[in-house]
Amino acid sequence: MVAQHTILVTTMPGKKTQASLASLNLSPTQFSQAESLLHDMEPKKRRRLTHLTPDEKIMRRKLKNRVAAQTARDRKKVRMDTLEQQLSDMETLNKQLVNENNRLKTQTSHLKLENAQLRERLGMQVTGDVDVEIKKEPVLPESAVLSPPQQDRVQALYKMTMSFISVLAILSLTYGWTSSPKLKTPKRLTKSLRPLKPSPSKKTPTIWWGPQQKSWNPSMNL
Incomplete structure (x- = not known):
């Protein structure tokens, strides 16, 4: 039968927590492991160096300083390596940008020269250098x-x-x-006009008007 043990665990200075492992029904091996784990969780106190001589204390302090300096040097080296890698990346990117800028400048100069040649072919006068400035002008009629x-x-x-x-x-x-x-x-008009010839005179018969006419109705005043 497993004997029951009670372990006191101190989490913070001045405070104590009592934990009972009796209800867990652990084997002796598991109990020892749990006890060692709880012991490691306790806050460690600074040991007094009363058992060391003054020379040993000085050597111990020098050794600790060496370890701290070496750790700082290692951290600095890692930081410098990172910065050097970043610097090399930035230099590579800068070279790429410079090459791209030069290429664009060359392309721009070729385009300006081609533009000037086209203007000369169209009969437009280009004065000064090859650089042609674009000016905003009012819209002109087609003529x-x-x-x-x-x-x-x-x-x-x-x-x-x-x-x-x-x-x-x-x-x-x-x-x-x-x-x-x-x-x-x-x-x-003179050609169309024809000379008029006198027509022969014809005697018109005179009709006597008198009582023999049916419409004879002389006026009574005559």
Whole structure:
């Protein structure tokens, strides 16, 4: 039969907690393990170094300082390794950004040169360097946007159209003047007129009006 034991566990200084393991029905091995575990959980007190000589105390203090310094050096080394890795990553990223920036600058210069060449082909004058500034200008009519050769062509076509319209108007007026019967020229009027010949005079029979007529009704005043 297992004997019952009572263990006192101290969690904080000045406070005691009594725990009974009797109701757990533990074997002797389990009981010893639980007891050692509870003993380790107790707060450790600083031991007095009365059994050490002054020289041993000095050596012990030096050893502790060495251990603390080595621990600090190890932590510093880990921190420096981390910082060096971050620095190398940042340098690599910086190189990539510089290369990308140079590539974009080269591409921009090529595009500006190509833009200037296209403007020269279109007949637009490019003064100064290759850099072309974009300016906001009011919207112009279509005739102002055209280049000088195109404006000359448009003006010539406009003049030809107006002259053609004027010729058509003159022809239509002339045709209407000549075809109207009321506005004939004097020559046509003289040709169309024929000399009038005197017709032979015919004697009209005189009819005597008198009482023999049915409508004879002379006025009584005569």
